[in-house]
Amino acid sequence: xxxxxxxxxxxxxxxxxxxxxxxxxxxxxxxxxxxxxxxxxxxxxxxxxxxxxxxxxxxxxxxxxxxxxxxxxxx
Amino acid sequence: xxxxxxxxxxxxxxxxxxxxxxxxxxxxxxxxxxxxxxxxxxxxxxxxxxxxxxxxxxxxxxxxxxxxxxxxxxxxxxxxxxxxxxxxxxxxxxxxxxxxxxxxxxxxxxxxxxxxxxxxxxxxxxxxxxxxxxxxxxxxxxxxxxxxxxxxxxxxxxxxxxxxxxxxxxxxxxxxxxxxxxxxxxxxxxxxxxxxxxxxxxxxxxxxxxxxxxxxxxxxxxxxxxxxxxxxxxxxxxxxxxxxxxxxxxxxxxxxxxxxxxxxxxx
Numbered sequence: 001x002x003x004x005x006x007x008x009x010x011x012x013x014x015x016x017x018x019x020x021x022x023x024x025x026x027x028x029x030x031x032x033x034x035x036x037x038x039x040x041x042x043x044x045x046x047x048x049x050x051x052x053x054x055x056x057x058x059x060x061x062x063x064x065x066x067x068x069x070x071x072x073x074x075x
Numbered sequence: 076x077x078x079x080x081x082x083x084x085x086x087x088x089x090x091x092x093x094x095x096x097x098x099x100x101x102x103x104x105x106x107x108x109x110x111x112x113x114x115x116x117x118x119x120x121x122x123x124x125x126x127x128x129x130x131x132x133x134x135x136x137x138x139x140x141x142x143x144x145x146x147x148x149x150x151x152x153x154x155x156x157x158x159x160x161x162x163x164x165x166x167x168x169x170x171x172x173x174x175x176x177x178x179x180x181x182x183x184x185x186x187x188x189x190x191x192x193x194x195x196x197x198x199x200x201x202x203x204x205x206x207x208x209x210x211x212x213x214x215x216x217x218x219x220x221x222x223x224x225x226x227x228x229x230x231x232x233x234x235x236x237x238x239x240x241x242x243x244x245x246x247x248x249x250x251x252x253x254x255x256x257x258x259x260x261x262x263x264x265x266x267x268x269x270x271x272x273x274x275x276x277x278x279x280x281x282x283x284x285x286x287x288x289x290x291x292x293x294x295x296x297x298x299x300x301x302x303x304x305x306x307x308x309x310x311x312x313x314x315x316x317x318x319x320x321x322x323x324x325x326x327x328x329x330x331x332x333x334x335x336x337x338x339x340x341x342x
Contacts, residue, residue: 015128034131040138041129042172047165049172067128069169070138073110074125074155075100075240075267075289 012064021060028055031068041070084313086284088262089178089210089231091149095120096279097309098151098264100289104298107142113292114148117302121149123180123287125156126169145175151212153180154200158193163200167209179204180234180266182214190240194221198228205229214266217251219258226259233259234266234287237278241290243270245277252281272301272308279312280320 008023014034021030027050031038043050044067050058060066085094099119104110114122124139143150152170157163160183167179183200185193192215204211205228212232213225222233235255238244245268246252256263262284269275269288278286286309295301 015131017131036129036131040140042126042169044169049168051172052174068131069126070129070140071124071150071152071170071173072127072139073101073104073107074127074153075102075123075287 010060010062010064012060012062012066014066015068025060026056027058027060027066030060030066031055034068036068041068043068086262088212088284093120093149093285095306095309096285096313097275097305098123098266098285098287099292099302099305100287101139101143102289103293107137107139109298110293111142113298113302114143116299116306117292118306119148121151123151123153123289124170125153126166149178150175151178151180154182155180156184157182158184158196160196160200160203163196164203167200167204168207171209176210177208178210178212178231180212180214181230192216192236194218197221198224201225201228201230212264217248217255219251219254222255222259222263226261230261232262232264232284234264236267237265237274237286238268240267242268243274243291243294244268245270245274246281249277249281252278252283256282256284269305272304275305275308276312276315279309280316282316285309 009020010023012019012021027043028038038055046065085092095118097117097119098121099114099117100123101110154163154166157166163181163183170179171177181201183193183196184190194216197213197215201211201213211230212234213230214234215221215225217235222235225233235252237246252265264285264287265278265283266287269291275286292298292302292305
């Protein structure tokens with residue numbers, strides 16, 4: 001478990017692993033703390049795909065299940 | 076031939092022109108550098124990619140877009156590893172959300188041991204994805220009726236297997252492949268099972284529009300060398316198909332004239 005942000009913390013799951021993050025974080029902010037370039041990934045929040053331009057405005061909420069995916073080698 | 080064959084050798088999928096009939100996967104390479112070298116050597120324009128979680132615990136984890144420029148290659152996201160309609164839809168939507176295109180290589184697996192497709196689920200997923208505006212290239216069995224149904228469902232290409240994924244067994248049923256090609260109007264791309272250059276050549280000699288492979292190149296001792304061989308094999312097989320092979324017969328026929336032979340020692 002890693003803690004990011006300040007004050008109150010939220011418990012979320014990112015790519016299948018539980019994480020504690022600071023309250024008030026946007027999804028884009030979460031990606032920044034994870035050192036992920038938003039332009040290279042697709043984010044799913046609670047089974048809904050987030051458009052890239054919605055990442056900054058979408059808040060991370062308690063219990064969110066977030067998937068951060070990208071393209072890898074495949075056949 | 077149904078308007079698909081063009082004089083310059085290129086062919087169309089969903090109105091888009093492709094010059095290379097070889098489509099390659101990007102999995103199983105030892106390094107990204109080796110992958111890009113092999114893909115360039117293959118001459119492929121369309122390359123498949125998979126959608127997977129970013130490994131957040133590894134620093135500087137890099138996706139394949141760092142190595143393959145979407146302006147140089149047409150990246151085709153797949154739904155590999157999906158066993159249900161719901162999963163296939165989810166992966167297809169994630170792939171499209173990357174913003175490269177609305178094309179998807181649909182794959183719904185039905186059996187873990189053989190990785191053979193679940194054709195019922197594939198048909199259902201294909202219809203749903205087509206309704207969502209996807210251009211669906213559907214991986215399927217070498218079964219004519221399923222192939223016809225996938226075409227009816229609106230797939231832009233149907234991709235019967237030569238043999239199981241990663242098996243390298245070559246075309247186990249060339250008759251079925253020929254029959255699928257004869258009966259469908261959309262392009263037929265044979266996907267999976269090619270093991271070496273002769274397999275690719277034989278596949279193309281059945282008259283199909285193209286062939287998709289991954290392991291045959293990636294798992295070769297020299298992937299770049301094999302990619303080059305595959306490029307030539309696909310071209311050779313296509314050229315041989317267009318040239319029209321002789322009829323095989325189980326009796327020898329001399330190539331040199333029988334007349335004009337010298338008198339021999341007959342006593």
